[in-house]
Amino acid sequence: MASAMSVFSLLVSSLLLALFSPGAQADVKRYQFDIVMRNVSRLCHEKSMVTVNGRYPGPTMYAREGDRIIVNVTNHVEYNMTIHWHGLKQRRNGWVDGPAYVTQCPVRSGASYTYDFNVTGQRGTLWWHAHIAWMRATVHGAIVVLPAAGVPYPFPKPDDEAEVVILGEWWNADVETVERQGRMLGMAPNMSDAHTVNGKPGPLFPCSQKHTYVLQVQRGKTYLLRVINAAVNDELFFSIAGHTMTVVEIDATYTKPFVASTILLSPGQTTNVLVRANQRPGRYFMVAKPFNGVPIPADNQMATAILQYAGVPTSVVPSLPQLMPETNNTDFVTAFQDKLRSLNSPQYPANVPLAVDRHLLYTIGLNIDPCASCLNQSRLAASLNNITFVMPRTALLQAHYYGLKGVFTADFPDRPPARFNYTGAPLTTGLGTSLGTRLSKITYNTTVELVLQDTNLVSAESHPFHLHGYNFFVVGRGVGNFDPANDPAKYNLVDPPERNTVGVPAGGWTAIRFRADNPGVWFMHCHLEVHTSWGLKMAFLVEDGSGPDESVLPPPKDLPKC
Structure with missing residues (x-):
């Protein structure tokens, strides 16, 4: 394994179009995300890793419903690469969807490709990740699509939007090597060595340095947490000691709100929750641990982060969550999924196909x-x-x-x-x-x-x-x-x-x-x-339809070649 840090550089500029009344010309704002190369915070093992802008997880992209986003991806590593904008529908524009050898050939080492797409009829929390081999283990980040200007959330407005919470997995080895070794043996690859919350495993892992993500809150305020499961192979429970969460959105679609002490996310899923900082000021563990409903060997390592009230010293020992579901608790999972319902309001209807062709x-x-x-x-x-x-x-x-x-x-x-x-x-x-x-x-x-x-x-x-x-x-x-x-x-x-x-x-x-x-x-x-x-x-x-807006758009000129 190379000792130097490998960095997959992502140059992002975003044209954010603020929405006005119908027919009015949208305002255009341009943002530049600079490419940087720096060491990534190491966990329990020193290794080289592929990252975006030298960060793990990568940068969060912000837009509003109706915006146009332009992302220039430049590949500086030895691996082929693509980026998938997970959950964005990319209407008629599969050229920017990102799965390698499905909608595009990969971006080769030293090459670039510009992803240019509109965010139409969607708002909420999504994410982006590499879509070739196992590279998404470290090449991923959040997409936050805010409602159009002047459009409120269909739930009580939070006092603040806390940072995105990305749940992930970590291997003390190059993930491509891990996958390749498993394939050569004909067996399942080695399980991950840790789970992470925003790239950090927390103090419960046997690391010489206790890398822990800390989210600071003010007592009495309500926060909107955007939780993403970016794990490669594990469904994950997530909970916060002493606090309940009100689920208001899944996969960037609004839900009928309900209260939960623990939520479940499969890899690829996102969940927005409201959290009221209404407990005694202190430090409380946020915990991510696997769900596995079958009796086979499974990764059961628990990652922790800390929700910390302002003014509380870091010397205070965090409180652990109580009564988290057991790893194989399928009854809890079924009950949780039963509560998930579309909002189905006049503004956000559930247009379920009733007749099936x-x-x-x-x-x-x-x-x-x-x-x-x-x-x-x-x-x-x-x-x-x-x-x-x-x-x-x-x-x-x-x-x-x-x-x-x-x-x-x-x-x-x-x-x-x-x-x-x-x-x-x-x-x-x-x-x-x-x-x-x-x-x-x-x-x-x-x-x-x-x-x-x-x-x-x-x-x-x-x-x-x-x-x-x-x-x-x-x-x-x-x-x-x-x-x-x-x-x-x-x-x-x-x-x-x-x-x-x-x-x-x-x-x-x-x-x-x-x-x-x-x-x-x-x-x-x-x-x-x-x-x-x-x-x-x-x-x-x-297949294409018959109308003028019912066919695949022509491919971009810089589409990578195989």
């Missing part, structure tokens, strides 16, 4: 495939509908736009080719999984219902799935096998949660609905990076 059922499988070069002559793999997705060497969107042949086929099956008792006794032999770069073609404006069904192939596991280019409504979920005759009657079609990333419960299913009104090629994958790297991914090819 296309019904899809995708089974999630873990496989054991033969591998002559691996330690055990086999390797772990993953599949959707028995297909382990193979990444092309030409970006799928480019192949679609230019009509290139031989890059992909548009025949991804709507249902699994083999039906069985998906969540019954474990099946360790697999069901004839195939390799392929196969897309699902969808006619423009089609309403889609997709049921994601976990299986007990090798092992049942929970899976957070992220769909690029869209939000969707989580209309139902359950344990066991999805029953198409009876389960739809239990759907919430009034105010289901609207998200861009959703968890599929271990040994269960989740049903989502969306309208395919954003043309292009849009990635869908498990947001556990280990499963994505094993092939648990696919893509939708949404």
Whole structure:
């Protein structure tokens, strides 16, 4: 491993367009984020790492609903790189979505690429991250989209917006090396060595230096915390000792407020909460720890930060949270998810598709495939509908736009080719999984219902799935096998949660609905990076419509070449 610090430099300028009355010309403000190279604060082990502007986590980007954002990315490291703007829909403009070999070829070492996009019809907390291999472990940061000028929050106005809280994972080694070693052995890569809160693990880890994030508050004030799970492979609980949180937003969509002592975030998800600093002045631990609903080896390390009242000396011992859920507490997770409801107000309606044009059922499988070069002559793999997705060497969107042949086929099956008792006794032999770069073609404006069904192939596991280019409504979920005759009657079609990333419960299913009104090629994958790297991914090819604003925009001139 190189001893010098590797820095992936991100040069960001933002054109923020303040919104006025219809027809009025928007004000334009320009911001420049300077590229810097400096040492990143080290945790329990000294290593080189890839960062943005020399920071871990990277810089927070601020915009307002309706703004235009321009980001120039310059790659100064040896690895290929892309940036994904997680949760931004990028209407008709998949060229800036960011997943490598899906919507663009990577930015090579020494090269640059300008991401130029509008923030349309969205506001709230999102995030950006690298979207190639495991680089998002350290290459990530927050996106804060404020409401349009003069538009209030649909919940009590906080006294202050506290800093963004980013939950992450840390390896005492280069993450690309960790992933590569696991792949060569045919096994799961090593689990992370620590969890972090804003890049710091807290004093409970056995580090010579106790790096701890501290959030200072004033007693009596209410704060809006923007919490992001940027972990690579872990779903995380988050709580604050002695304090409750009022959930008001998930994945940049407003929710019906409810109070929680602990919240759960899958990798890729964001949650905004209101916190009232109403306790005795002191120091209180903020804690992030993993959720794992199945009895397999799991990372159980707890990261801590401190919520500190102004005027309290740092010598005061922080209070630990009480009654945090156990790592395998699926009942708590189910109850928490049951409380998530869209706001569904006149200003922010829940436009749930009621009539469905296309019904899809995708089974999630873990496989054991033969591998002559691996330690055990086999390797772990993953599949959707028995297909382990193979990444092309030409970006799928480019192949679609230019009509290139031989890059992909548009025949991804709507249902699994083999039906069985998906969540019954474990099946360790697999069901004839195939390799392929196969897309699902969808006619423009089609309403889609997709049921994601976990299986007990090798092992049942929970899976957070992220769909690029869209939000969707989580209309139902359950344990066991999805029953198409009876389960739809239990759907919430009034105010289901609207998200861009959703968890599929271990040994269960989740049903989502969306309208395919954003043309292009849009990635869908498990947001556990280990499963994505094993092939648990696919893509939708949404065809152009017939109207003038219903087709993919032309590609930018500086689009990277493969």
